[in-house]
Amino acid sequence: MKTLKDVPLSQYTTFQLGGPCPCLIECLGPDELIATVQKLKKVHEPFLLIGGGSNLVISDHGLVPTVIRYLSETPLIERRDQAVLVAASTLLDDLALFCADEGLGGLNYATGIPGTVGGAVVGNAGAWGRQVGDALKSARIIDAEGRVKTVGPEYFGFSYRHSLLKESNEIIIDVEFALTPADRALLARERAEILKKRAEKHPDLTREPCAGSFFRNIEPSSQAQRRQAAGWFLEESGAKNLKAGGAYIFEKHANIIIKGRGACSQDVHDLHLKMMEAVKRKFGLQLVREVRFVGKFEHALQADSQGFW
Numbered sequence: 001m002k003t004l005k006d007v008p009l010s011q012y013t014t015f016q017l018g019g020p021c022p023c024l025i026e027c028l029g030p031d032e033l034i035a036t037v038q039k040l041k042k043v044h045e046p047f048l049l050i051g052g053g054s055n056l057v058i059s060d061h062g063l064v065p066t067v068i069r070y071l072s073e074t075p076l077i078e079r080r081d082q083a084v085l086v087a088a089s090t091l092l093d094d095l096a097l098f099c100a101d102e103g104l105g106g107l108n109y110a111t112g113i114p115g116t117v118g119g120a121v122v123g124n125a126g127a128w129g130r131q132v133g134d135a136l137k138s139a140r141i142i143d144a145e146g147r148v149k150t151v152g153p154e155y156f157g158f159s160y161r162h163s164l165l166k167e168s169n170e171i172i173i174d175v176e177f178a179l180t181p182a183d184r185a186l187l188a189r190e191r192a193e194i195l196k197k198r199a200e201k202h203p204d205l206t207r208e209p210c211a212g213s214f215f216r217n218i219e220p221s222s223q224a225q226r227r228q229a230a231g232w233f234l235e236e237s238g239a240k241n242l243k244a245g246g247a248y249i250f251e252k253h254a255n256i257i258i259k260g261r262g263a264c265s266q267d268v269h270d271l272h273l274k275m276m277e278a279v280k281r282k283f284g285l286q287l288v289r290e291v292r293f294v295g296k297f298e299h300a301l302q303a304d305s306q307g308f309w
């Protein structure tokens with residue numbers, strides 16, 4: 001466990017944006033996390049928790065509360081027959097790779113999604129029509145009072161890119177996923193194909209920092225319809241040409257904002273408002289964000305108790 005003072009949070013988000021925070025505690029595994037959270041709760045010190053920072057825009061002004069970063073570069077995974085127990089600090093792609101190597105099917109679609117298992121469960125991350133909540137068997141969480149408890153999938157109230165933990169701000173320690181036996185060679189082939197497709201479709205994070213799709217896809221208005229890509233509505237609304245300061249739209253995908261030269265978090269905020277306005281004007285549709293803002297922004301909505309909104 002490492003405690004760092006006055007660190008720029010831009011180093012901890014895939015957008016490479018965000019001002020400083022006075023204190024950042026890096027926790028690698030469950031024991032460190034539980035001890036840190038319980039200690040801070042005991043002295044009523046406010047804090048917020050991040051994982052890989054791949055779904056966040058942190059304010060240029062930084063954050064006042066202590067930040068706990070729960071991420072382990074080394075996968076913390078244990079196979080339990082046809083299931084796996086994984087620390088929520090493990091990277092989701094490391095988990096997908098582990099399962100593919102072990103011949104366990106059910107999480108291969110998560111190949112290449114950035115961020116941690118914890119971040120993925122909270123946001124019910126997914127791809128190709130599947131989502132992390134589908135295979136979750138149980139999880140250990142820390143509740144608002146600092147108590148550790150084990151909960152089942154129903155506790156999360158999973159829906160498309162959402163779980164109730166987004167509102168409750170409870171913390172996920174580790175997760176058990178129920179998986180099925182699958183052919184290793186097939187999983188490896190599928191994994192290679194997914195990585196190739198993702199490399200073609202997504203920006204290279206080292207050159208074009210972003211947080212993936214900015215808005216959720218559009219919910220169907222009847223059972224006969226499928227969810228429709230927010231990117232299509234944005235493209236049809238002419239959003240691809242929009243800019244704000246140094247922030248611009250990814251040329252291959254209208255639903256991805258890129259941090260260009262000199263861009264700040266406020267630019268990303270301003271650009272996302274312009275995108276929403278364009279779609280509202282053309283289609284009368286209200287886009288819903290997938291990415292979370294945290295901290296102070298001009299023209300911002302009401303944040304929750306931790307500063308997320």
Ligand SMILES: Cc1cc2nc3c(=O)[nH]c(=O)nc-3n(C[C@H](O)[C@H](O)[C@H](O)COP(=O)(O)OP(=O)(O)OC[C@H]3O[C@@H](n4cnc5c(N)ncnc54)[C@H](O)[C@@H]3O)c2cc1C
Nearest residue numbers: 051052053054055114115116118119120125126172211212
């Ligand atoms: C290039 C790119 C491609 C992407 N592709 C996809 C995709 O295909 N599908 C998809 O769904 N998403 C995608 N994303 C978005 C992102 O990767 C996911 O949302 C990811 O699951 C976020 O995890 P994280 O650890 O980075 O969370 P963070 O961004 O660090 O945090 C997001 C939220 O989760 C909370 N959180 C994090 N860890 C915990 C924990 N242990 N307990 C409780 N709360 C926690 C934080 O408090 C915060 O509210 C993409 C992003 C990028 C940059």
